[in-house]
Amino acid sequence: MDEIKRLISLETKRQKETLMMIPSENYAYPEVRATVGSVLMHKYSEGYPHKRYYQGNKYIDEIEEIAIESAKKLFKTPHANVQPYSGSPANAAVYMALLDPGDIILGMSLNAGGHLTHGHPKITFSGKYFNSIQYGVDKNGYIDFSEVERLAKKHKPKLIIAGLTAYPRQIDFEKFSEISESVGAYLMADISHISGLVVAGIHPDPSKFAHVITTTTHKILRGPRGAIIMVTNKGLEKDLEMGKKIDRAVFPGLQGGPHDNTTAGIAIALRFAQSENYKTYAKEVVNNAKMLSEELTKYGFDLVTNGTDNHLILIDLRRKNISGREFAERLEEAGVVVNYNAIPNDPNPPFNPSGIRLGTPALAARGMGEGEMKKIAKWISEVSERKDREKIAMEVKKLCEEFPID
Ligand code: DSN
Numbered sequence: 001m002d003e004i005k006r007l008i009s010l011e012t013k014r015q016k017e018t019l020m021m022i023p024s025e026n027y028a029y030p031e032v033r034a035t036v037g038s039v040l041m042h043k044y045s046e047g048y049p050h051k052r053y054y055q056g057n058k059y060i061d062e063i064e065e066i067a068i069e070s071a072k073k074l075f076k077t078p079h080a081n082v083q084p085y086s087g088s089p090a091n092a093a094v095y096m097a098l099l100d101p102g103d104i105i106l107g108m109s110l111n112a113g114g115h116l117t118h119g120h121p122k123i124t125f126s127g128k129y130f131n132s133i134q135y136g137v138d139k140n141g142y143i144d145f146s147e148v149e150r151l152a153k154k155h156k157p158k159l160i161i162a163g164l165t166a167y168p169r170q171i172d173f174e175k176f177s178e179i180s181e182s183v184g185a186y187l188m189a190d191i192s193h194i195s196g197l198v199v200a201g202i203h204p205d206p207s208k209f210a211h212v213i214t215t216t217t218h219k220i221l222r223g224p225r226g227a228i229i230m231v232t233n234k235g236l237e238k239d240l241e242m243g244k245k246i247d248r249a250v251f252p253g254l255q256g257g258p259h260d261n262t263t264a265g266i267a268i269a270l271r272f273a274q275s276e277n278y279k280t281y282a283k284e285v286v287n288n289a290k291m292l293s294e295e296l297t298k299y300g301f302d303l304v305t306n307g308t309d310n311h312l313i314l315i316d317l318r319r320k321n322i323s324g325r326e327f328a329e330r331l332e333e334a335g336v337v338v339n340y341n342a343i344p345n346d347p348n349p350p351f352n353p354s355g356i357r358l359g360t361p362a363l364a365a366r367g368m369g370e371g372e373m374k375k376i377a378k379w380i381s382e383v384s385e386r387k388d389r390e391k392i393a394m395e396v397k398k399l400c401e402e403f404p405i406d
Contacts, residue, residue, distance in 0.1 A: 023359020113167030163190025196220025200282030223269025295377030335396030
């Protein structure tokens, strides 16, 4: 007990004194953290509001209904399920609801910026139980729609996936929709990384184009670790039963009792996301990423697609003669926490790829702006020049103290 307490206190200090720049990470709101640690975690409530398999769910029903209604309002969809434990189970539930084992799916490959659950071959459920075809990006790093179209026409997938974990540009959901319509495929938009930008109106909205939308809730949304699946009007037009199928796939198909403490945290984060303050925050996330990418370019870094439209930046380190892994480790010593990442068509293996991925959601959550991005770019450059990392870590700590986080 004391040992765990001690480690939590050290982790708290680490998070306060270093720059959280992994683009999928963020600081949850203090209200969300308090809710996740509340008595709600004591409850079992298998089923859905007013259709539970356990007694004592009067208040849990209300909480889940608030979360569902907020999700529907925010993402402009007629159906939402807030129970998936996280992003991968959410995507698994969509596949379970809409596909049969062996069906063809078409998703973006991992090293082009997709996700493991988008059909990564052999080692994932999505690549093992489905016949997965993968599209990539063109030589400039942009989604190659001519390839998406060609593969769709050739393989006639039942599901096309539009989503990202390391793609620094906007996703053209309309174009994906045209292609999926032309072959009669379902279109799933996995907006886990960008849902905060979508609700703030600064990224194209998939609700008119996709049949189903998935998102995690702990990234730019600053909620608890969890996920939501939404069925759009277009989805219900294609299959009136789609919402029911999704619900059945989540429970009892894949999961048991929902994490009611998480559901309540999601409800809180979605309420915050409806505010004007949240829009300002999301804009700052993107402004910071743009400023950081301009500064990094000035310092001679090669960025995939030469910049960013969203919250993340992917640096191609090949000309810097340092591997992604080594650079990420050195940056960590300097208090700049990023992750090593494959770049499109990476010649090196996933454990030692040629890139690093960095993002600005947590920096903007601390209130940092363009001036701070200039400092951070300079530190990243200094680390690449093998300057004194301990000294940089002290400067980072000082900056973090100027922008405290609860
Ligand atoms: N693991 C998340 C990320 O880092 O992008 C996606 O699931």
